[in-house]
Amino acid sequence: MAKHERQADDSAPLAKKVRYDDENPQELSFLDEVKKSFSADGADFGQVFLSLIRDKDQKDDIVRFLEQNVVCNPVSVEMDAFLEDENGSTWATHDVDMDRAWSDVVEQLRGVGFDDSIIRLLSKPSGPQKAALCCLWHYPTFATKKRYFGLTLDRSNPCLKYQWKKIADNSRVRTQDTYPMRRIYNSLGPQWEELFANYTEDIVNVCHDFAKEALTSAPFSIVLGASNSKLVRQLLDGDEDLLVDDVSLRIPFKLFGRDPCVVIRDKKTRQILHVIFFSYHGMWFLVAKDPIKEVLLLHDLIWNAACQWSGVPIAQEGFFSDRQDAIPRDLLRCIIQLRHVEKESGIILEHEEGRQILSNYLSRPEHAEFVEKLRLLPKEDSLLRTVLQYWNIKSLATKATKNWQESEAAQRQRDALDKGRATQATIKWQDSEAAQRQRDAVDKGRATRATKKWQESEAAQRQRDALDKGRATQAAQRQRDALAKGGAKGGAKGGAKGGATMATKKQQESEAAQRQRDALERRAKWNAKRREMSRIRLVARLQAKLAEEAELRRQSEAIQ
DNA sequence: AGAGTCTCAATTAGCAAACG
DNA sequence: CGTTTGCTAATTGAGACTCT
Structure with a gap:
């Protein structure tokens, strides 16, 4: 501890900071960083985004659109409370209008062949039906704490967690899945055909209509992922009354082969009705695709502008950009997550x-x-x-490596393992659920070994061989011991007199059986006592060891 | 004397933590 | 997640040991 303080007192970082301050009185803000990166201009993220628009008339139209009031019915409940309700038999309520819209969708899906076992896997949109901002995701997976009657904005899912963390308050945001059916994640997409065969088209139509309603009822939208990006254009292009107008930006790359923004106009009046942004899926931020800094910055810019315009508070302006250093660690988390899905699904x-x-x-x-x-x-x-x-x-x-073994981390692990063993040996732990699970596991293991399959397995053969080997070793040792003692001692063992006492009367038989039962009982008692004693010895041993080490540590600290 | 325990080995399953 | 160590308990069986 003292060491650290001394290091701080050396004031190396402090000196550096002073020098930095002298040269550069103001640190570059995130907004400035974005502006610099895209050679853009503006006093806020919205203005910076506007300054990237190539077409002046288009930009003016958007500015006019931004002057309109945003109509929205924000929700007033805690949006993640549903995660705690593990056994709920219906979806949590955020907004009554949404409830109405949702039950309508559920009924339509029931109508095209969904039964209750599939219905409960549906994920309902979070937030209000009439939202200021709509976040459209693709489809929910099983990577969630709440697999039945879940909601889309689910912070227990690694991807949706990105939205949860980026946006400080989602009460004005409608978060929805294009396909609300929970499916195992697959690169090919949800693959409805294998599940719904002839009904696929009907189901897809219900989903598309609902998704389109989500986009057209909010002034601003963020559409996530490549599949959605394609689909949303298709859906809106297919509407006779609407016009999809690409917004060309002064940026050196494309998202999904296009610019990441479109405006939707009324075909007759050419008035702008909606502004839609496209964003990479949360998965993109989880995996180790080379994250180009500008792409990360653009995502922050898009989300920040969308939030600003729709009046949604941002939690972290640079949330996506700041994640760059976290990627190696997240890659492992991502793989674990995917492996989890593999194990669960068997795919x-x-x-x-x-x-x-x-x-x-x-x-x-x-x-x-x-x-x-x-x-x-x-x-x-x-x-x-x-x-x-x-x-x-x-x-x-x-x-x-010696390096690790001598490290503090290694010591911490050793201590922790000792502590773990000590807790396992305490009475309190033995009464715990974990101990019960362990006992159950022991039973399960026993059951496994009792199966014919196990007994015929290679493992069983190895065990038998090992037992033979153990016995042989013991026999050899005995022989050596006997030889060492001079051999004379080895006595005649008692003869085999077992058969002689073979019962001839039923009474004798039953008495023998009784004696046997008594013996078993006595044996069981002895075993229990023995276990208890060994447990007590173990606790004492470990506690003594821990106390000894604590004392040693105390002494060594005192010396320092 | 006889009842009960321990020993060798590998295996079943789970727990306590650490690392990548 | 997968793997590690060292603990929990049980199984196999014969012979040695300990306790009553």
């Missing part, structure tokens, strides 16, 4: 897709050898699991 992620997600990581020269091995992996084997195992090998290598 293995396509190797090609996995390679894409990992492309950044795998392209590093130190992994070349591993990449070669990965190429040979049979396609029915999980790529994710293989990668995790690879990571695990590296983790073991680290732990095998």
Whole structure:
């Protein structure tokens, strides 16, 4: 501790800061950073975005559109409260108009063949029916705490969490899935056909109508993901009364092959009715596609402008841009997440897709050898699991180094493991649910070994061999001991007199059975006592050890 | 003397934490 | 997530050991 303070007193960072302050009295704000990056201008994010628009008339139209009042019925409930209601049998209410619209959709889906087992997997839009901003996502997955009767703005899902964190208050935001059916994530999309066969078209139509209603009832929208980007243009292009007008921007890249903004006009009056932004899906921020700084900045700009114009408070102006350094760690979280889905569904992620997600990581020269091995992996084997195992090998290598073993982290782990063992040995822990689960597991293990399948398995054979080996070792040891003692002692064992007492009368038989039962009972009592004693000894041993180490630490600290 | 316990080995399953 | 260590308990069985 004192060391740290001394380091701080060395005032190296302080000196640097003073120098920095002298040269640069004002640190670059995030808005300035965005402006500089796109050579743009403006006093806020909305103005900066407008300054990027190439067509002057289009820009003026948008400015006129922005002067209109935003009509909205914000919700007044806690929008994530539904996550706590684990056994609810219907969807949480945010807004009565939305409830009406939603039950209508549910009825339509029921009408085209959905039964209750599928209905409960539907995810209802969050927020008001009449919203200032609409965030349109693609479809919900099983990566959630609330799989039945869930809502779209679900912060227990890694992707939706991005919206939850970016936006401080979603009460004016309608967050909706184009396809509200919970499906296992797949690169090919939801694949309705396999589930709904002949009804697919009807179902898709219901979803599309609802999605279109969401977009056309809000003045501003953010549409997420490549599939949605294509679909939304299609839906609105197909409307006779509407005109989709691309907004050309002065930026050096495209999103989904286009500019990330369109305005929707009334075909007759050419008046702007909606402004729609396109954004990468949350998954894009999770995986290690090389995150070009400008793309991240543009996402912040789009979301900030959309929020500003619709009167929605932003939590972090630079939320997407600031994530850059977090990507390596998030890649692992992402893989764990995907592996979780694999295990749950039993469906293995396509190797090609996995390679894409990992492309950044795998392209590093130190992994070349591993990449070669990965190429040979049979396609029915999980790529994710293989990668995790690879990571695990590296983790073991680290732990095998003297450096790690002597580190504080290693000491922390040793202490923690001791502490864990001590808690497991306490009476309190043994009464806990975890202990019960463990006991159940022991039973389960026993049951497994009782099966014919296990007994005929290779593992069982290995066990039998090991037992034989153990016995042989013991026999050899005995022989050596006997020889060492001089051999004379080895006595005649008692003869086999078992058969002689074979009962001839029923009474004798029952008495023998009784004796046997008594013996078993006595044995059980003894066992229990023995377990209790060993438990007490263990607790004492561990506590003594912990106390000893604590004392040592105390002493060494005192010396320092 | 006889009842009860312990020993060797590997395996089942779970828990406590750490790392990648 | 997957893997590690060292603990919980049980199983196999024969022989040695301990307690009553």
